[in-house]
């Protein structure tokens with residue numbers, strides 16, 4: 001199994017329905033806060049089930065939800081069929097969006113499941129699709145020194161605040177025995193040090209900086225904001 005296949009199923013990542021609901025509420029609130037205008041065209045790449053994407057759509061003109069997993073896309077389509085601002089896309093379909101048409105591209109908690117080559121290809125694609133004054137936000141990026149214990153600690157803190165601490169403890173035990181942990185041990189996660197990410201983005205024609213606050217609950221992970229540098 002690879003990461004793409006892993007995500008095309010129900011996973012034990014969410015320890016309860018409440019965890020999943022609160023997770024997606026928070027992600028949507030954080031993305032909504034980045035939307036630059038009510039007319040903005042926004043792409044959430046690797047969006048997952050995006051349960052609260054309606055909240056982002058309410059703040060922009062058009063919201064593209066892209067996910068590689070067919071099962072996830074089916075669920076997104078069923079959930080947002082009635083929302084005229086939301087369009088669900090397979091990754092290949094992003095290529096067909098008009099060049100220089102997007103105001104904001106967000107990839108939250110995606111990079112760790114991509115190879116370096118896949119990420120480079122995506123950076124080139126996003127660069128082409130972004131307007132000259134658009135913004136790329138790469139969030140929940142895992143630094144090299146961050147192991148499962150730090151993720152567990154962040155989840156417990158989120159569970160404590162969100163009223164699902166007990167389920168978080170049970171869920172952590174379940175995850176430790178799950179395919180997720182097996183895959184994390186076998187395939188690993190793709191990690192980036194802050195200077196490496198800035199360098200990579202520069203090399204692909206962006207100027208970039210790390211944002212003080214990460215999207216979502218895990219503040220040990222990182223968010224980068226990048227803007228296209230005009231060709232010389």
Ligand SMILES: C[S@@+](CC[C@H](N)C(=O)[O-])C[C@H]1O[C@@H](n2cnc3c(N)ncnc32)[C@H](O)[C@@H]1O
Nearest residue numbers: 007046047048066067068069091108109110113
């Ligand atoms: C950890 S989930 C993150 C979901 C959501 N962004 C969030 O923050 O909750 C990773 C998602 O990325 C999707 N994914 C993995 N590789 C992808 C790719 N190359 N293109 C688009 N989506 C991808 C998976 O199917 C999965 O739904």
